[in-house]
Amino acid sequence: MKVALIKNGKVDNIAEFDRWFEAQAMFAESEFTPVIAERYDIVIGDTYKDGIFYHDGQAVEPRMTTEEMLVRDMELIKQSIHVLLSAASETAGTETRGEIQAASQLLVGEGA
Numbered sequence: 001m002k003v004a005l006i007k008n009g010k011v012d013n014i015a016e017f018d019r020w021f022e023a024q025a026m027f028a029e030s031e032f033t034p035v036i037a038e039r040y041d042i043v044i045g046d047t048y049k050d051g052i053f054y055h056d057g058q059a060v061e062p063r064m065t066t067e068e069m070l071v072r073d074m075e076l077i078k079q080s081i082h083v084l085l086s087a088a089s090e091t092a093g094t095e096t097r098g099e100i101q102a103a104s105q106l107l108v109g110e111g112a
Helices: 018-025 066-091 094-108
Strands: 001-006 010-016 034-038 048-051 054-056
Touching: 001 018, 001 054, 018 034
Parallel strands: none
Antiparallel strands: 001 010, 001 034, 048 054
């Protein structure tokens, strides 16, 4: 895991550890504070204050996890399906329109 070594509010170094407790143990009696930085694109010299990394004065947002990306992508797919089915429903005949609306509710939920 990527660990930022903080000294005087700055990222002084970045190290890789197999386990978090190893980083904690190695720097327990040092001038450095280890901080898990796995999801952050940071460089030496960045600032760390109140649990937030800063690069050139701007907060560094954590990268999305795989799970977060999947949830985001599923929402985009559901929205796209809803738009496509709505367009199909507008051009379909009465009998087909009901089938399309039922499929839409099944695929994207009634609140879509």
